[in-house]
Structure formats: structure tokens, C-alpha cells
Amino acid sequence: MSETRIVRRARGYRRRDPGAQPPYLFPDYQATRLRAPGRPLTLLPHSLTEITGPLLGEGRVGELDHDLTRQHPGEPLGERIVVTGRVLDGDGRPVPDTLVEVWQANAAGRYAHDVDRHPAPLDPNFSGVGRCLTGADGGYRFVTVRPGAYPWRNHDNAWRPAHIHFSLFGRSFTQRLVTQMYFPGDPLFFQDPMFNSIPDPAARQRLVAGFALDATVPQWALGYRFDIVLRGRDVTPTDDEEHGG
């Protein structure tokens, strides 16, 4: 990849649409009270060292890494779904060769993670982690199960809407975006401070996947489409940083 292209990509990952991005401090989302910076940020320009390496090597993504239902001897419980979409730049051009990673709770709303204490069952056939590279058309596709909602301790009787966490890497590890995908019609949106910390209501809706009949697999799985736009008018909101919710 040419140096020029790398630099253009790095710029593409900067935030430029404040209405579409959550503020660092959103008091209703309690964790932000502790972690939000108290002073203005000092932006450090990326030098060639950060932009050019370390790189994600080709061949690091396994053939079945995109299929969260085939990572164990048996199939996970829950509603099997296909989640697909494209990664696009602000002009609608596809962004190929981007590492897309997902992590999620199982169908019962439990993460396969040591610190998850939600008393819902673990699924021995579901780790909840997947990854793939976007193709020449910017497209990605995962096969998984629909995650369950889960309670968290942000406020009294707080529940996270069902969601899938997404991370995108460019061609170096300094080019990372983290966001969440939600499901249409979720009744829990109104009380979720993470979802509602995005100032622009229209931008919030860009985190909600669309049901996509053409992405279904007949007699087998429902399909959802979730496009991710890196910048511009249709930019996809992103988390302020990776979090445990």
C-alpha cells in the first residue's frame, strides 16, 4: 500500500461530526463520570511510525472466524442470524481490507467472560467473538445468534438493548473504531444511556440494523444489514472508547 493511501485512511478515522458522536462525559452513563477527561485533549499527530505499523498480516483471519455458530463441536442455542453490511467512506466508496471484529452476549444475555456475573446460562457452544476482512466491495458477513438483552448496574433496573459490539481496524492498529449495532424495534432504547448519549436522534438510528430479507438464508437464518460509514453526513456513531457494557 502506498504511503499516500495510508495517510488518507488515517484521516478518514478522525471524528468530524459532533452531533453523531457521544460526548466523553454523559452523566446518565455513569462510567463516563469517572473516565471522561477533565481537561482539553492534546492531539498528537500520527507520525509514519504509528501509521505504518504494526500491521495486520494477511492470513491471520481463519476461514470460519466469521461464523460464530461453528466455533465449537455443537451449535449454539438461540435464533440464528446473518449480519452483513459494507464499510464505506464519506463519499460512499467501499473500504476493502478492513478487519471487522465483533463480540456479543449469547442468546441468554451472558458474555463468555470472567467478569460477567449476570446469572444467565453460559452456552458451551458459543464464545461470542468473530472477525473477518472486508472484501473489494467493502462487504462483511457474520453468522451468529441473536444476543439477549442483559441487566447492568448503571441505574435502577437498567438493561442494555440487544447489541453486537463492532471494532474496525484500518491497515494499522492506530486506526480503530469501536461501535455497537442494535436491532430494530427494541423496547429498551428509551432507557439506555449509551444509545441516548448520541446527540443526534437520526444518528442513533444509524446504529440500528435493518431487517434484510435478501440477507436471510431461507429455511435457516434471518438476516440484518448494518452499513458502517467512516465519516461525512452519514457517519456511524462510535463509542468514546472500548467499554465492558
Ligand SMILES: [Fe+2]
Ligand atoms: Fe455489550
